[in-house]
Amino acid sequence: MDARTLADRLEITDLLTRYATAVDSKDWALYRTVFTADAQIDYTTAGGPTGDLETVVSLLSQQLELFTRTQHFISNIAVELDGDAAKVRAMFFNPMIVTPGKQFTCGGWYNHDLVRTPDGWRSARLYEESAWFDGIEAAFAP
Incomplete structure (x- = not known):
């Protein structure tokens, strides 16, 4: 594996960490730095929003107010590099606390x-x- 590939893989891993940090801290400015301005995001399999970046930020920020805490663990990161593009598939495990004792x-x-x-x-x-x-x-x- 050459130095460029290693650097790309490290930066991509850092991007996924930034994503998890942004969602769990509800830092929507940081969340925006994960995506291109014209990104399309789809959380429908979890009952969440889909759409462009600003639509998703608006809706997701409201939905995540239901939770006092969330924590994203991201692992098994598979990266397929193709020049200036990459496909990434990564597992997540996500405990979510609604209120103490309800998670x-x-x-x-x-x-x-x-x-x-x-x-x-x-x-x-x-x-x-x-x-x-x-x-x-x-x-x-209830």
């Missing part, structure tokens, strides 16, 4: 289409592929 977990994959920009790698498309949920009904029970 659920979910898992699945993030599928990103990345492009190299003057500011580094950015996601032009994110499709969240949810695989499972555990405890969601109890977390929202």
Whole structure:
């Protein structure tokens, strides 16, 4: 593996870490730095929003107010580099706390289409592929 490939893979891993940090801290300015201005984002498999970056930020920021805490673990990062483009598929595990004692977990994959920009790698498309949920009904029970 050459130095450029290693550097790209490290930067892509950092991008995924920035994504998780932004969502868990509800830092929407930081979240925007993960994506291109014209990115398309799709969280529909988890019951979330889909659309362009600003639409998703507006809706996701409201939806995540339901949770006092979230924590994203991202692993098993598969990167297919093709010049200034990359496809990334990474697993996520996400515990979410609604209120103390009421929580659920979910898992699945993030599928990103990345492009190299003057500011580094950015996601032009994110499709969240949810695989499972555990405890969601109890977390929202009265």
